[in-house]
Each structure stands twice: as structure tokens, then as C-alpha cells.
Amino acid sequence: MEKNMSGQRRLLALVAGLVLALLGSAGVQLAAAPAARASTGQFHGVNWADQRDNFLWDENVPIGLSKSDNYATTYTKATAVLKGFQGLGTNTVRFGINPQTTASSWWGSLTAAYDAASALGMNVMIAPWTPPDGSGRINGESAAFYRMWDTVIAKYGGKSNFYFDMINEPWGYGATELTNLAADWLAHYPAIPRGRMVIPGLWADQDICTVGADSRLNGTLLSIHLYTLGGETHPTAAEWAATFRSRLCGYADRAVLSEFGVPMNTGINYNGPRDGTNNVSYLYGLTDTVRSLGMGSLLWTGVKQADQTVGPGPCFNASCAITSLAGSGTNLSLTVTNQSGLDRFRYGWGLNDNPGGGSGGSGGVLRGAGSNRCLDVPGVSQADGTRLQIWDCNGGTNQQWAALSNGALQVYGSKCLDVPGHATASGTRVQIYTCNGGANQQWRLGSDGTVIGVESGLCLDVTGAATANATPVAIATCNGGTNQKWTRQ
Structure with missing residues (x-):
């Protein structure tokens, strides 16, 4: 069917x-004003x-x-x-x-x-x-x-x-x-x-x-x-x-x-x-x-x-x-x-101000629903293996995440949100690492605000549902909590 x-x-x-x-070839006027x-x-x-x-x-x-x-x-x-x-x-x-x-x-x-x-x-x-x-x-x-x-x-x-x-x-x-x-x-x-x-x-x-x-x-x-x-x-x-x-x-x-x-x-x-x-x-x-x-x-x-x-x-x-x-x-x-x-x-729809036209995905912050703080690379570090945290949203380049068409979330134009060693255990801290297309760098953005690891099936999680600056971010079993909900802005 x-x-x-x-x-x-x-x-x-x-x-x-x-x-x-x-109509166009016949000279019919399609636009009156x-x-x-x-x-x-x-x-x-x-x-x-x-x-x-x-x-x-x-x-x-x-x-x-x-x-x-x-x-x-x-x-x-x-x-x-x-x-x-x-x-x-x-x-x-x-x-x-x-x-x-x-x-x-x-x-x-x-x-x-x-x-x-x-x-x-x-x-x-x-x-x-x-x-x-x-x-x-x-x-x-x-x-x-x-x-x-x-x-x-x-x-x-x-x-x-x-x-x-x-x-x-x-x-x-x-x-x-x-x-x-x-x-x-x-x-x-x-x-x-x-x-x-x-x-x-x-x-x-x-x-x-x-x-x-x-x-x-x-x-x-x-x-x-x-x-x-x-x-x-x-x-x-x-x-x-x-x-x-x-x-x-x-x-x-x-x-x-x-x-x-x-x-x-x-x-x-x-x-x-x-x-x-x-x-x-x-x-x-x-x-x-x-x-x-x-x-x-x-x-x-x-x-x-x-x-x-x-x-x-x-x-x-x-x-x-x-x-x-x-x-x-x-x-x-x-x-x-x-x-x-x-x-x-x-x-x-007028819901973002990204005019596009570049070679990558659009950038924006990932704001935690429970903490009202942003996914952050500490100290604006670009070193592979830098572990992530939440921090007051400040518009810095270390908080700008571009969603790429291959499922990656990219920061600085070259580093990706990464689960070290392809781990699938709940509680594993996430990091940045040079983008390589691996399954441990691919994420699904759920319509409910979850960010789910393709390889692990686990959710991006603010540990302990804490709200303080510098709280670590990890992957954890999805549970519907606000510490696993993120808004792209």
C-alpha cells in the first residue's frame, strides 16, 4: 500500500x-504583488x-x-x-x-x-x-x-x-x-x-x-x-x-x-x-x-x-x-x-537564531533541566580526556555544542562528547575527545530532553541529581529524572 x-x-x-x-511558459502572471x-x-x-x-x-x-x-x-x-x-x-x-x-x-x-x-x-x-x-x-x-x-x-x-x-x-x-x-x-x-x-x-x-x-x-x-x-x-x-x-x-x-x-x-x-x-x-x-x-x-x-x-x-x-x-x-x-x-x-519558526551556512551543525548550550546549568568543559580545556561538568551558563565556546548529522555532539569544531574506552557501565564519566565517528561519540537527542548514548543506551546524567557548579556529568541508566533532561538553546 x-x-x-x-x-x-x-x-x-x-x-x-x-x-x-x-503557466509560466504561457506568460501567465503568477505573482501579482x-x-x-x-x-x-x-x-x-x-x-x-x-x-x-x-x-x-x-x-x-x-x-x-x-x-x-x-x-x-x-x-x-x-x-x-x-x-x-x-x-x-x-x-x-x-x-x-x-x-x-x-x-x-x-x-x-x-x-x-x-x-x-x-x-x-x-x-x-x-x-x-x-x-x-x-x-x-x-x-x-x-x-x-x-x-x-x-x-x-x-x-x-x-x-x-x-x-x-x-x-x-x-x-x-x-x-x-x-x-x-x-x-x-x-x-x-x-x-x-x-x-x-x-x-x-x-x-x-x-x-x-x-x-x-x-x-x-x-x-x-x-x-x-x-x-x-x-x-x-x-x-x-x-x-x-x-x-x-x-x-x-x-x-x-x-x-x-x-x-x-x-x-x-x-x-x-x-x-x-x-x-x-x-x-x-x-x-x-x-x-x-x-x-x-x-x-x-x-x-x-x-x-x-x-x-x-x-x-x-x-x-x-x-x-x-x-x-x-x-x-x-x-x-x-x-x-x-x-x-x-x-x-x-x-x-x-523563529525559535533559534542560527542562520546556518557553515560546514558543521548548529551550536548551542545544553542546559540541565534540574540544575539550570550548562554542560561545560572545565577551564576551556581542549585536551583529549578532559572530563565534563555542569557550570553556570555563560555563552563560552566551552559550552557551545553542535549537533552533527552523524549523531556527534561537537565542541570547538573538533572535539566530541565521548564515553572513554567505549564503556557501557552506569556512572562512567564523559569527556571530550578528538572526533572520530566512533559509536561512543554518537548520541540520540530524545524529544523528552534526554541525551542517550547510541553505544551504551544510557542517558547523559548529572551525578547525584546535584545542582552545584562543577558537578560531574556521566552516563547512567535512564530514569526520567530532571538531572537527565537537557534543553538545547
Whole structure:
């Protein structure tokens, strides 16, 4: 099924890219005005998708959930995943549905995920996907389409943190058909504020010029998507930014980049040089633009199953997921798949000030949650074997740790956080050592704030849960304590 869904997304991207190319070659004006500054920056988040992608004939089941689960179990599982998303810096989650979802018994359990997000203070965006018949239309499903939306609006229309995205990537509609459908949809739900209704762009959400210009749709939010998977290539970040702005047509003040992404499973450094590699240039161009315009953005996609593997090609669920699901049952957590990619997303959301463009990962302090002090190399020493401690955060180079794409945490540009002698015993003091790519220098940054040694499986730990300056730092059995929680800043 994954192969079929991948083909669906590849087809729509190629069709959309071809249409846009034809429009450009025909001299059609794609950009009516410079992009205005947005008022949508309240959205920084992820899409939480079905493992098969969201083009489905049956119910949509977000990764990590199961149709066999009741409301309470779904709520517990969803809360764990959503807290993992929040650990990335997100405040918004976008869900896919279809008429089969809301007409099924699963709907009663799935709403627990929406309710859990709401309880955590997150924005929730709900978007139906077209059926996987290659049409990009709701076709003869108009009655079912409105029954679905009646169900959703009846339950969540009164909640101010819920947003309703009319239909995802309706690439089978021409401009007149799409705007007429949008006007009709709005007329069905006049009680919902326009600022919570999201209208898709033309040609698979890739161009908001037409919907932005239609006065019948005034006051709504506008959804735009942009990918490299259709084969679009630009050699520089500046050219990607210009392409993106041209499809906003001056309506950035209402626009949300509700899907974008590039592969996170190739080990590429997205904080490296911004020009010369298409995916890297793309990610710089888009994150720079949403930050400069104050636009909201939701990456595709938030999480993949730990055993879900695909090739590093076009952006499907597994390849582009920023986290991987760990655990079983209701004991779930997320691990970051590419820290440099997350750095770029966070830059776009305005959550860090790392402009990137270097050859290494982004630097920042690792602040202990329990001590409020930073992981520190004593005396600014650069000698191999120097053992680490916590100390008052002071912004020194001996407290600046760069997360590299190979899993290393690097200081001074050449020394790595290291477990001496490949030890795996709890209580082993950590040190700095010349970076060598060894498994004892590789770390997983957990969404719960833990820093876990790949080789040992143990957590970076402030010994004795002490909070005083010069307290040693070691690896220890993970226990959930605040002395094992760290914040990258």
C-alpha cells in the first residue's frame, strides 16, 4: 500500500509541476504583488499522517495509533506522541481524514488524539484527503464530503484552537471549479469564523494566487505546499525563496505553508552550505522566507514508525519524518532523525537564531533541566580526556555544542562528547575527545530532553541529581529524572 500511496503523491507533484511550468511558459502572471507580511506565525508544527500516507479508501490512522484502541488508550498514546512533537518546538498538529474516517466506529477513538492535542494547548488543523483514484477530486462523494464536515464541525466548530482545511491538494480542479467549491463550503458553515477556515491553493496547494484574489473567500486562511519531489530544481536558496514568494502572489498575510519537507534519512547536513545541493537550498529558501514573512509552517511529516523504511528519494512519510517512534503499547516516545533539519525548521519558526551556512551543525548550550546549568568543559580545556561538568551558563565556546548529522555532539569544531574506552557501565564519566565517528561519540537527542548514548543506551546524567557548579556529568541508566533532561538553546 505504501508503494501505491507514494505513487499517488509522486503523480500529483509531477502534474502540479507541469501545470505551473506551462503557466509560466504561457506568460501567465503568477505573482501579482510583493508578499505581504503574514499574521499566521502562530502555526509552527507538523503533519501527523497515516503510515500509508493519507490517500486512503479506508480510515485514517495516525502513526502510533491503532483502530483496535478505545478512546482512553488512544488518548494516552496520542499524548505521548504530541508531547514529543512539542519537544521539537511545535504548537500545531495537522491531521488527515476522509469520509470513511468520520463514518466509522474508529472516529470515536480518533477524536481522543484531537482532544489530547487541545488539552496540551496545541492548535489542531483537520484536512480531508482526496480518494486515491488519481483524480484529485471528491468526484461523486459530494454528499459524503459534507456529511464528513458536518460531523467535524458539529464536534469542534466551537473550539477556537481548531482550524478546518477544506481539502488537501485538490489538483483535479481548475480555478473556477475550486473557488466555487470553496465558496459553497464556506456557505455551509457560516457560523465558523473565516480566520479558522483554510482554503487550498490551486494545483495541489502549490499556488494561492487565484484563491487569494477571489473576494468570496476574503478573511480565510490559505494553504500552500511546496516540495522538490516533482523534480523542481533551483541551484540556490535565493532562487527557491523567489519561487516560493511568486506563488504567494502578495497573500502571505493569510498563508500557511501547511506541507513542506525533504528527506531526513540520508545523513545530510542541512546547516551546511546553502547553495549547490537542491534539497538543502530548498530548505534554506523556505525556512528563511517563512521566518522573514512571519508565516506559519507545518512540516511533512512529524513521525515515522521505527521499522518504516523507504529509499531516500521523494518526500514520503518515512523518508521525510523528523522523528522516529520508539517504544511499545502506551509507552511511546520520539527520537529526532536529523538534528540539522530540525534546526532549520526551528529557525523558520523563529525559535533559534542560527542562520546556518557553515560546514558543521548548529551550536548551542545544553542546559540541565534540574540544575539550570550548562554542560561545560572545565577551564576551556581542549585536551583529549578532559572530563565534563555542569557550570553556570555563560555563552563560552566551552559550552557551545553542535549537533552533527552523524549523531556527534561537537565542541570547538573538533572535539566530541565521548564515553572513554567505549564503556557501557552506569556512572562512567564523559569527556571530550578528538572526533572520530566512533559509536561512543554518537548520541540520540530524545524529544523528552534526554541525551542517550547510541553505544551504551544510557542517558547523559548529572551525578547525584546535584545542582552545584562543577558537578560531574556521566552516563547512567535512564530514569526520567530532571538531572537527565537537557534543553538545547
